[in-house]
Amino acid sequence: MPAGTMRRSAQRTRERILQAAMLHFSQHSYEATRLRDIAAAVGVDVALVHRTFGSKEELFASTLEAAFDRRFEEALEAPDMAARLSAGFFETRLDPELGLVDPFDIVVRSLGSEQASPMLRDFVRRRYLTPLAEKLGSARPERIALILSCLGGLAIFYDILSVQALDEGGRDDLEGLLAQVIRHCQCAGDATGTAQPQSRSLS
Structure with a gap:
């Protein structure tokens, strides 16, 4: 040959x-x-x-890299980042015929693994935390962590706990609600809407 x-x-x-x-x-x-x-x-x-x-x-490390298909990075460049992140999250769950694997699923399944957790932390930092921090700039790091916590928490509720209430909601309603949460987390101000000029490190 x-x-x-x-x-x-x-x-x-x-x-x-x-x-x-x-x-x-x-x-x-x-x-x-x-x-x-x-x-x-x-x-x-x-x-x-x-x-x-x-x-x-x-x-496992190669699998994480392969599963990350640039949808997250593409969402960060979208005119409405929150809407694109929300839509991307639900695509693999409400449209299973697409045959996509969400890297969040891989992360969630092995969160408790002593062997996998160091690789997961590195992956989440490189592929999610750092790009999102670069995109939002002056946003406080806890808001960046909250956005990813929302996505990761929803993945657990969908894929591990199979919470029925989420299945009962229509896709448009669920996407809209998640997008609203992400937009709120994007805001760099405090609860009163006052801008906060200082920023802190994610590390």
């Missing part, structure tokens, strides 16, 4: 492993996700998963 063909085949296999890993890590905790199950879903030997990604930790 020509070298170019072999490289393309290896790349396709790598992508298939990543897709299977995203699905498994979004549905199960880090500890409950087994490389053998991921390999079986792709139809390859588990040794190939190890050769391609190394350890389970390395596959």
Whole structure:
């Protein structure tokens, strides 16, 4: 087989492993996700998963990066950031036929894992906290954390607790309510609307 063909085949296999890993890590905790199950879903030997990604930790880190499909960054550049963030959150939950995996699902499933938590903290800081802080500029860091807490908390209520009240709401209503919450958190003023010039570090 020509070298170019072999490289393309290896790349396709790598992508298939990543897709299977995203699905498994979004549905199960880090500890409950087994490389053998991921390999079986792709139809390859588990040794190939190890050769391609190394350890389970390395596959998990690669999975987080692959699941982050730039929708969050694109939302930050949208004219109405709050509306775009809200719409993006509900796309994978109320339109499951899209076949998307939200990285928040992967984060939520493995929050309690001692092995995964350092990777999760680094991922959330790099992919969410820092870009959002750069976008909002003078906004106080607690407001930035609140926006992400709202998104993460909703992910828990949807994906882990399956709170019925959220399923009963229409998509437009839910999107609008979440967008309002995000807009309020964006405000750099205090509760009276007075601007707060000082800012504090997120770290």
